[in-house]
Amino acid sequence: MTDQAALTEVDALAWSAESGFPSTLVPGARDGTFFTPDNPPEIHLVAELGGSVVGYIRLKPPTRLPENAHVMQVQGIAVHPDARRHGAAGRLLDAAAKQLRDRGIRKLTLRVLSTNETAIRLYERHGFAREGTQFEEFLINGRYVDDILMAKRL
Numbered sequence: 001m002t003d004q005a006a007l008t009e010v011d012a013l014a015w016s017a018e019s020g021f022p023s024t025l026v027p028g029a030r031d032g033t034f035f036t037p038d039n040p041p042e043i044h045l046v047a048e049l050g051g052s053v054v055g056y057i058r059l060k061p062p063t064r065l066p067e068n069a070h071v072m073q074v075q076g077i078a079v080h081p082d083a084r085r086h087g088a089a090g091r092l093l094d095a096a097a098k099q100l101r102d103r104g105i106r107k108l109t110l111r112v113l114s115t116n117e118t119a120i121r122l123y124e125r126h127g128f129a130r131e132g133t134q135f136e137e138f139l140i141n142g143r144y145v146d147d148i149l150m151a152k153r154l
Helices: 002-014 088-102 117-125
Strands: 044-049 052-060 071-079 107-113 129-140 143-153
Touching (some): 002 044, 044 088, 052 088, 071 088, 088 107, 117 143
Antiparallel strands (some): 044 052, 107 143
C-alpha cells in the first residue's frame, strides 16, 4: 500500500485554514490513516505526476437507497500543493466521469463552499452546473458560509 502514505500526505497538505474547515486542523482530528473501512481503496482514483502520487478523488453513493443508485458523489478531491496548476484535478474529474458513465451512472454530484471560487470555476469548466445553495450551512471563523450543490449529467 505505497499509495496510503502518499495519499495521507496529500490529504494532510490539502486541508489548510484556507480550505475552510479549521476543525480538521486541530491536533488529533485526523488520525493519519487515509484508507478506512468507510473509505476503502476501490472508491478512489489517484493522480500521478512524474511517477509520484499527487492527488485523489473519492467517489461514493450519496445514499444507500436503490432509487438513488444512478448517482455518485465526489466526497473528496485533493491535489498536492506543489502539483497544482498542472491539470491533475481536471484529469481526476474527467476520469471519474468516464469510469462512472461506463458503469451506467447517470449523474455525478458534489458540494463546494461558496468561498472556494477556484474550485467552483474548475467544476464549471468540467461540466458541472449549480443545482442549489444551502445558505449559511457552515459557521467558519465567525462567518456564515454557503454550501453550493453542483452536478454533472453523465
